[in-house]
Every structure is written in structure tokens, then in C-alpha cells.
Amino acid sequence: MKKRTYSCGLDAAVDVVGGKWKALILWALNEKPRRFGELKRSISGISEKMLIQQLREMETYGLVHREVYHQVPPKVEYSLTDFGQSLNTALIPLGEWGEKYMARIEALPRPERRGAAAN
Known part of the structure; x- marks a missing residue:
């Protein structure tokens, strides 16, 4: 795997949390560990396939810990690592900015994006 070189801290941070879903997953895991179904229900619009993909990436980055309980029925919980919690803390001001300007942003x-279906 090729090592990535970043031009600044923001470049590095966006690489880790980039995309639509990772910040929402981080936020959903902020309060407590959650099982897959709980996460899926708490993140409106995410498909099961996308959630699995994002969780795997976040586990690879060291943001999320996946705990497998060997019981019947099987149980898996996802939680934030210290690294993931630190990123969540850094995202709080961005969330506050979004809350403040949400109506303006919605307006x-x-x-249009290339290849995207019309809404």
C-alpha cells in the first residue's frame, strides 16, 4: 500500500472522515457502544452495504472497535476508540456551525452531480 503524504492537517483529517457517512457513524457511537442494527436505525438513509463498508474502513483507521461476543445468537458491538473519540471531539464545532446555519444551507x-439521479 502506498503511503499518503498530506499538505496540511485538514487534508489528513478529511481523508479519515471524508464522505457522507463517517461523521454520522462517529456521532451515533458518541454516547455508547451500539450493535449493527441500532446503528443502521440511527442513521437515516444508509444502506446495510454502505454501513458495513464504512465500519470496516473506520476499523482499519483505528476509529472504531468491533467487539464480537461468542454467544448464541451472535452479538457484535461497535464503539469508538480513543482516536475516534478525539475525532468526534474535533467535529463538535463543525456540528455547531451546521446547526447555526442549517436553514441557510437547506435553502x-x-x-447537480455527474451520474447522480435527479431528486
């Missing part, structure tokens, strides 16, 4: 015209 903005949405740019």
Missing part, C-alpha cells in the same frame, strides 16, 4: 440550490 441553497443543490449543484
